[in-house]
Amino acid sequence: MSAARQMALSRAEPFGWALELDRATGILDAPPHGQAVVDPASSLPGTAERRYFTFAGGGVILALPAPVQIAAVERAVEPLPEFLAGLESQGAAGLLWRNGAVYLVVDPHLLRAPAAARPSSPGS
Amino acid sequence: MSSGASAASHLVVQFGGVMLGLRAELVERVEDHQTPRPLPQVPSHVVGVVALGEQTLPVMDPARFLELPAAPRDDHQRRIVVVAVSGMRVGLICDRVFGLRELESGTVTPAVLQGEALRRFVVEEHDLAGMRVARLDLPGMLQAARLARGGSA
Numbered sequence: 074m075s076a077a078r079q080m081a082l083s084r085a086e087p088f089g090w091a092l093e094l095d096r097a098t099g100i101l102d103a104p105p106h107g108q109a110v111v112d113p114a115s116s117l118p119g120t121a122e123r124r125y126f127t128f129a130g131g132g133v134i135l136a137l138p139a140p141v142q143i144a145a146v147e148r149a150v151e152p153l154p155e156f157l158a159g160l161e162s163q164g165a166a167g168l169l170w171r172n173g174a175v176y177l178v179v180d181p182h183l184l185r186a187p188a189a190a191r192p193s194s195p196g197s
Numbered sequence: 198m199s200s201g202a203s204a205a206s207h208l209v210v211q212f213g214g215v216m217l218g219l220r221a222e223l224v225e226r227v228e229d230h231q232t233p234r235p236l237p238q239v240p241s242h243v244v245g246v247v248a249l250g251e252q253t254l255p256v257m258d259p260a261r262f263l264e265l266p267a268a269p270r271d272d273h274q275r276r277i278v279v280v281a282v283s284g285m286r287v288g289l290i291c292d293r294v295f296g297l298r299e300l301e302s303g304t305v306t307p308a309v310l311q312g313e314a315l316r317r318f319v320v321e322e323h324d325l326a327g328m329r330v331a332r333l334d335l336p337g338m339l340q341a342a343r344l345a346r347g348g349s350a
Contacts, residue, residue, distance in 0.1 A: 082243070087234070087235050088236065090236065093309070113237060113238065114237065116238070117237075121263050144250050151253050153254070154254070154255045154285070154286065154287075155285045155286075155343070156252060156255040156257075156287050156342075156343045156344065157239075157243070157246075157255050157343075157344050158238070158343070158344060158345065158346045159346055160236070160285070160344060161239055162347055163237070164348075168231040168246065168253050170248060173235040174234065175236070175245075175246055175253070
């Protein structure tokens, strides 16, 4: 049995993302200036509102669709199946099942700002 | 499924209106169909994942990958065929599973199946008592269909 961990869970149906909270240093309602934002749900319609996660050492900011649920999760994170290993390019390191839904578990170390990611700047 | 199967033993399945033979030793099991949970930003042939026991099984639609026409859906006949190749376990959505057949050199017939994507992974075609069965290069198809590190299908 794995120990419970605090996770941030975000859904933009039919997809979901999860992040271990101890990996993040902050949750913001707006992105900080001057840092690239990775938004894995950017192409999904109807998910305009975001929460922004910051990580130690700066680097990219992770945007996840709101609302974000904080939950204690006991079930272990499964590693990505070999067939899906390329999901690492989305920052995903594993999969989590919860209440019949599956979540991509984001590892901030795998997050890379895509070329199209625009650093936020004052006034933008 | 693999025990006792000869090298020519194949599980004959149907998807996209085509009957295909999957090497029996690569087939782990056949499951009733269940709707996969989708994943974001993946090619359309990667339809999602299902929970199979304690493990998560990625599921692909080989008809989409091989650019075959969608067949009328019949969930009574539809199955998820679990295959294991080169460390990958994958579920293939099949419209129908016919069972094991021996595909031997004596039944090879001139190739007539059309479609560039399909032809790329068909090793040869067989005539089994009037049924045309294409022997599929399953490892080759899965390698091409997978989401590989540093790239995608």
